[in-house]
Amino acid sequence: MTNGQVVIVGAGPSGCYLAQALLKACPELQVDLIDRLPVPYGLVRYGVAADHQGTKGVTRQFARIFERQGARFFGNVEIGKCVTLDDLRSAYDAVVLAAGLSKDRKLGIPGDRIPGIFGAGNVTRALYDHPDAENLPSLGSRPLIIGNGNVAIDLLRLLAKSTEEMEGSDLGQAATDWLATSGIEEITITGRSPAARAKFDVVMIKELAKLAGVTIRVVGAGTSDDPDEQKKIDAVEALDGLSTGPRRITFRFGMTPAAVDGETWVKAVTFKTTEGIESIACTSVLTAIGFDPAGDLPRAELIAAASDAEAGALAPGLYATGWFRRGPRGTIPENRTDAQALAARILKDLNAADANANKLGPTIFQNLPDLTDYSGWSRIDAAETADPPPGRCRVKIATREAMLTLASEKETKP
Ligand SMILES: Cc1cc2nc3c(=O)[nH]c(=O)nc-3n(C[C@H](O)[C@H](O)[C@H](O)COP(=O)(O)OP(=O)(O)OC[C@H]3O[C@@H](n4cnc5c(N)ncnc54)[C@H](O)[C@@H]3O)c2cc1C
Numbered sequence: 001m002t003n004g005q006v007v008i009v010g011a012g013p014s015g016c017y018l019a020q021a022l023l024k025a026c027p028e029l030q031v032d033l034i035d036r037l038p039v040p041y042g043l044v045r046y047g048v049a050a051d052h053q054g055t056k057g058v059t060r061q062f063a064r065i066f067e068r069q070g071a072r073f074f075g076n077v078e079i080g081k082c083v084t085l086d087d088l089r090s091a092y093d094a095v096v097l098a099a100g101l102s103k104d105r106k107l108g109i110p111g112d113r114i115p116g117i118f119g120a121g122n123v124t125r126a127l128y129d130h131p132d133a134e135n136l137p138s139l140g141s142r143p144l145i146i147g148n149g150n151v152a153i154d155l156l157r158l159l160a161k162s163t164e165e166m167e168g169s170d171l172g173q174a175a176t177d178w179l180a181t182s183g184i185e186e187i188t189i190t191g192r193s194p195a196a197r198a199k200f201d202v203v204m205i206k207e208l209a210k211l212a213g214v215t216i217r218v219v220g221a222g223t224s225d226d227p228d229e230q231k232k233i234d235a236v237e238a239l240d241g242l243s244t245g246p247r248r249i250t251f252r253f254g255m256t257p258a259a260v261d262g263e264t265w266v267k268a269v270t271f272k273t274t275e276g277i278e279s280i281a282c283t284s285v286l287t288a289i290g291f292d293p294a295g296d297l298p299r300a301e302l303i304a305a306a307s308d309a310e311a312g313a314l315a316p317g318l319y320a321t322g323w324f325r326r327g328p329r330g331t332i333p334e335n336r337t338d339a340q341a342l343a344a345r346i347l348k349d350l351n352a353a354d355a356n357a358n359k360l361g362p363t364i365f366q367n368l369p370d371l372t373d374y375s376g377w378s379r380i381d382a383a384e385t386a387d388p389p390p391g392r393c394r395v396k397i398a399t400r401e402a403m404l405t406l407a408s409e410k411e412t413k414p
Pocket of ligand 1: 036098297
């Protein structure tokens, strides 16, 4: 079936890579990407660090899906709220859930609801002007980070950087002021596993050696017989003793959080270690320990009932990819491999099925209020990059209302 209609829920990296793979293999296919936000690109826009603009360059590749390959974007459409999954399944030959995972995982230990604990997702959304973000939190002078994956290292690096070190980023004014006035003196970063099995990538650790105003201490990195594990240990140990300025950073490993202490605000975290119990005082806690599903899509039920969850096949005509399928693991390029395999599976299934010319396709969205499309996103993108202040490459439009206003403006002829 080469004239089939496919809809992808979520225009983040996994949705974009899937559209790219489907249209490359079968250019006659109609591929629609929908997103609950008025703008595409998911965590590339709202998760990837503001000082990692090179990584965000992948959006140029994604833009070609809409500009050259014929994919269509329908923004400001939340599946589960504006349109049901059943509506989509009746309107399209194939529906793919690429909705990611965005709810910060809870610590699940006594005290984990005490004020002063902030999830990495909430904090990065606030830092990067996500339209649904909460306010930037008050961290005090000694925040403690729990987690040792790349997201934790991103947070550590941002909190440790000076205003000058954010040159060239797209960090907004409110976040810039927040970082400049944070009053942070010391950041402790703790991981449950030993350094050998920490989740961070070595390249992320090496980047910390460039920080201009920090003094770093590494406690208990250990050793390993495995050469790859030893590379991680070497990278982190190379930071020990680095001293370029007053802001102190301490790495701790093998620390399993057991309880958060405090009454009206966090005061300390108690950890189980190989030596026994240890309490570390802090003025706030940042958790970077993974993500759970948010919103109304019944992910757990769909995956439990899936015909072949590993291949992304949930039910006839219904598929999943990216973080939504795999869980909150893997970098942007890892979603590409996933998407290519799923594209082959979808095309095989479509070819085996009869084309249904009566499928409604995107006409089911036509009465939805404030729908955005790719040209609307292009207007937002152009406005954000037209005249950034010195030291910034973009000023994000932060509210949904302002994005919708710009997206709906008609093009004016000169
Ligand atoms: C803070 C952070 C920093 C990261 N930094 C890097 C990095 O530097 N380099 C790297 O390679 N990887 C990085 N990653 C990992 C990378 O972002 C992920 O691999 C990738 O974004 C997963 O893609 P996805 O499309 O599955 O999910 P997402 O990027 O989350 O995209 C999902 C999309 O679905 C939409 N959506 C959700 N629910 C609905 C719904 N009900 N209806 C309609 N739309 C919906 C969302 O708005 C979103 O646009 C980072 C991750 C995080 C959390």
